[in-house]
Amino acid sequence: MKAAKTSTAAAADPAKPVRAVDRIRESAQELFYREGIRAVGVDEIVNRAGVTKPSLYRSFPSKDELAAAYLRDYDEAFWQRFDQGAAEYPDDPRAQLRAYLESLARRATQAGYRGCGLTNAAIEYPEIGHPARVVAETNKRALRKRLVSIAKAIGAADPETLGDGLLLLIEGTFVSGQLFGKGGPGRSLVEVAERLIDASVARAKKKIRPRN
Secondary structure, three states: OOOOOOOHHHHOOOHHHHHHHHHHHHHHHHHHHHHOOOOOOHHHHHHHHOOOHHHHHHHOOOHHHHHHHHHHHHHHHHHHHHOHHHHHOOOOHHHHHHHHHHHHHHHHOOOOOOOOHHHHHHHHOOOOOOHHHHHHHHHHHHHHHHHHHHHHHHOOOOHHHHHHHHHHHHHHHHHHHHHHOOOOHHHHHHHHHHHHHHHHHHHHHHHHOOOO
């Protein structure tokens, strides 16, 4: 996340604005994720960060812009998690997806899990065009596209349907993990996904099987 330009006094001491922005960003991330964006006020953020309101508003013109910045950071972290399997399984898209699903299943069955910050933000901000919602929608549309692409690479009979099915499983895990925690439906995420993939790949093989 890039901060806006700071004042002349702040620019004279480069270390100070960087520290202030980092504190604000870290505090907003913790509070927004745990309590929800709308529930957290600017006063709580600056008090936790140990900065002043002018420091916050020099970097973020409004709370809405701070929320959007938080979600852009969250989006970046999301894709880092999603792509971790690519290094370990560079030529196996199914194994790459499974690695992400396994990590999600572990997180979603731990105490204190709060789901996906981007999904939560989309629920909090139903207004079309709100800066926070725009970031959330962009992430979800990109995720849907990626899952369809993975489904094609896996050899699904109907990549769009399989991609949508996987997206529904993932989003369901984000939400149900907040309700059930340990022992919840998230523990079945990988197995259910594998069954969906197996069924779609089997249909594809059946279609191309030569007739006698």
